[in-house]
Amino acid sequence: MRPPILLTLLLAAVSLPASDAAKNLPKFEGGDIHKYWMDACARCHGVNGNGRDNNGSQLPDNGFDFTDSRKANKKKDSDWIKITLEGKDKMPSFKDKMTQADVEQMIPIMRKFSAK
Ligand code: HEC
Structure with missing residues (x-):
């Protein structure tokens, strides 16, 4: 059976932007x-x-969804710092891009998304 070319192209188109998002992170x-x-x-x-x-x-x-205050309020700053530094599943590790102090600075930004 011939490979379903259209499906292959479609999958490539769908999966490319996803993997690209983790590339070339400044x-x-x-x-x-x-x-x-x-x-x-x-x-x-x-x-x-x-x-x-x-x-x-x-x-x-x-x-x-950082704007979901019900979920965000359950999360500890220390969890968010750890995940940002170490990564989790598709969340890339930033430990070679940010120091722990940098991530601590980012916490108020993340908290503000759900503060309405
Ligand atoms: C390539 C996409 C991508 C980039 C870039 C990215 N994240 Fe994430 N992030 C994710 C995904 C996906 C998750 C969910 C991980 C999981 O729980 O499986 C996540 C989860 C998180 C969480 C945990 C949220 C929670 O409570 O579950 C924090 C905190 C976070 N990201 C912060 C950041 C910060 C800060 C940056 C930029 C410095 C960043 N992320 C960049 C994809 C990304």
Whole structure:
């Protein structure tokens, strides 16, 4: 049987952007931590932390809705620091891009998404 070429192409098209999101992640060089969210985190978590792009579509590698205060309030800062540094499943490790102090600076940004 011939390989279902269309399906293969479709799968490639669907899976490519997903794996690309973890590539070429910039290193935090100091400065504006919010800008770093935009540069390094928003591609998966969204500019507003809700895992959606500017058109409101779900991003492929989004893993957590930071705007869901019910869920976010259950999470400890220390958990978020650990996951950011070490990674988890599709969440890449940032330990070669950020120091623990950098991640601590990022916590208020993540908390603010659910503060309404
Ligand atoms: C390639 C996509 C991607 C990038 C880039 C990314 N994340 Fe994530 N992140 C994820 C996914 C997927 C999860 C869910 C992991 C899981 O629980 O399986 C996640 C989970 C998290 C969590 C844990 C949330 C929870 O309580 O379950 C934190 C905190 C987090 N990311 C912070 C960040 C920060 C800060 C950045 C930028 C410095 C970032 N992420 C960049 C994909 C990404």
